[in-house]
Amino acid sequence: MHVLLPRTLEEALEMKASAPPAVPIAGGTDLMVELNFDRTRPQAIMEISRLPELNVWRRENGTFSLGAGVPYSRIVRDLTEFRPLVEASRTVGSPQIRNRGTVGGNLGTSSPAGDALPVLAAYDAEVVLAKAGGKIRRLPFAQFMTGPKKNALAPDELILGTRWKVVRGPGSFSKIGTRNAMVIALASLCLVLDEDGRSVRVALGSVGPTILRAPDAESFAARAMETAGVWRDPFGPLPTRVIEEFGERVAAAAKPIDDVRGTAAYRRHACAVLAQRALRWALDDRKLTGAR
Amino acid sequence: MLIKARINDEWREADVWPGASLLFFLRETLGLVGSKNACEQGECGSCSVWLDGELVCSCLVLAAQAHGHEVRTVEALATDDRLHPVQEAFIQTGAVQCGFCTPGLIVAVADLLEHDPRPSETIIREALAGNLCRCTGYAKIIDAVKIAAGRMQK
Structure with missing residues (x-):
């Protein structure tokens, strides 16, 4: 060598x-x-x-x-x-x-x-x-x-x-593991809102052979925000059911396996939870910033 | 390959296998055994040293990456007969049990206090997240950090 x-x-x-x-x-x-x-x-x-x-x-x-x-x-x-x-x-x-x-x-x-x-x-x-x-x-x-x-x-x-x-809009990264540090993700998620394109983007880590996007959940959330008028008015009410269904659709995009760190079922569940939290955070951030 | 690096303010050189880690170079070649070899995968922090002033796990640095660069180890903290305030605080609180993780923790704490002289407990815990101790349960270690921080400000 x-x-x-x-x-x-x-x-x-x-x-x-x-x-x-x-x-x-x-x-x-x-x-x-x-x-x-x-x-x-x-x-x-x-x-x-x-x-x-x-x-x-x-x-x-x-x-x-x-x-x-x-x-x-x-x-x-x-x-x-x-x-x-x-x-x-x-x-x-x-x-x-x-x-x-x-x-x-x-x-x-x-x-x-x-x-x-x-x-x-x-x-x-x-x-x-x-x-x-x-x-x-x-x-x-x-x-x-x-x-x-x-x-x-x-x-x-x-x-x-x-x-x-560079897109304008809120976003977050979150990750599930056994500790807050020194941990390999069991599931991770990044959500980005694009205010100008009026689109929602979600990517998942540790729940498939590659990083997975969730296009069906992305367009569902963007459409629901359009219908509810939330893109224009961050204080416009978005039905709770939309956030739940967004989580379900994100989880459906995952392709998890059972391994030493966790089971496929737990990982899929984690994706739904992470997705719902991330969307709520983004919607709350838009209220604070006036969607600027 | 011949590695020449400035270790604790002194240029040292030695021949090592090209795939050797900085930790191996320090311990096995130069006899600086303060930095401990435990997990060899960056999990435990026992081998923490400074490379060009940055806190790193020396097991994850290729010795060749330190060639021509500055390394500071736990051995540099005490001066003559005087211990570093972090070392004194560890003794005072009983933050040392088996002692194997101690050099790495002392280095990580000294690094933290160089950057943040008055860290909150949350900051202390995040800063020491890469140093594992299997004896103390960390409570005495965190006490020691607070005592050392107080003394170093005086």
């Missing part, structure tokens, strides 16, 4: 092109466990945690780009305008883990329990991939993550970051 220490993204991509088996390491919170327990012995590891090009974010023309190497603790501290992302980041591991772990790592590992992933799915984010020669590929999140720990990253590519169109 050998360790590659590129100083720039360009160098890293050239090394990736010439030695495709090099496994990138940034926060190490996944890869080091595999190494420590002798589960993997890659031919080469490429240290990318300090590549300046991955440690940045940028706003332009209504979109936000987040570098793959920004650790969760910086997101919590500096990106407060993205509340669901901050809430998800704060549930990642512990302070020690958040100081190292990155969204790029969640994307690279592509675990259905990756805390940032439901947020990226609900943001309709793209994943930005790069390879030598300045070649950039942008994939919608749903096309990037293809299965549990499976994604569309090519052997000669690195994950540059992720990019989404």
Whole structure:
């Protein structure tokens, strides 16, 4: 085994092109466990945690780009305008883990329990991939993550970051597990309201082979809010039954399995509860902000 | 591979297997055994150190990632015969039982108090969520944090 220490993204991509088996390491919170327990012995590891090009974010023309190497603790501290992302980041591991772990790592590992992933799915984010020669590929999140720990990253590519169109409206991330910290989600949910598009977006983690959206529940809630006039008037009454049915429809979108952390039935139930809470929070937030 | 890092204000270098963790480098190569090796998966916090001033689990850092960088360990907290206020507070409250988690907790508490000199109990609990103790039930540890915070402000 050998360790590659590129100083720039360009160098890293050239090394990736010439030695495709090099496994990138940034926060190490996944890869080091595999190494420590002798589960993997890659031919080469490429240290990318300090590549300046991955440690940045940028706003332009209504979109936000987040570098793959920004650790969760910086997101919590500096990106407060993205509340669901901050809430998800704060549930990642512990302070020690958040100081190292990155969204790029969640994307690279592509675990259905990756805390940032439901947020990226609900943001309709793209994943930005790069390879030598300045070649950039942008994939919608749903096309990037293809299965549990499976994604569309090519052997000669690195994950540059992720990019989404900034939407106006409330949103949240919530997660069920046995503790408030150091816990792998049993079920997680991100809900985002898009005030301008008058749409509701919901994404589920840990209840399927990939992150799942709930399109039927999304359009149901958006229509019900239209019918009740809630998009125009945040104080307009939305029947309780709508919130309950929204929960049921979100739960129906889940594809959970029984595993060591919980049963499929519990997970499906959790999805309904999380969805109802998230919609209520969003509706309450709109009352406070006047849906601005 | 040859790793050279500034450990507790002193440049140290040694040859390690390229896949070795920073924790292995500290304990097995440099003989700094204050940082403990327990879970090796970032769950327990016993190996907590500072890497370039950030609190990290040294078992999750590749030794090569510390090459050319600054590492501070629990060994750096006491000066000559004087313990760090956090260490003194742990002794005073009986926050140490078997003692295995103690170095990691001391480092995590010192890190917390560097960032937040007057933490609430909620903040203390969140800050120490990554450090497991199987003996104390945490009550004495939290008492120690409050005492240390009070002393360090004086």
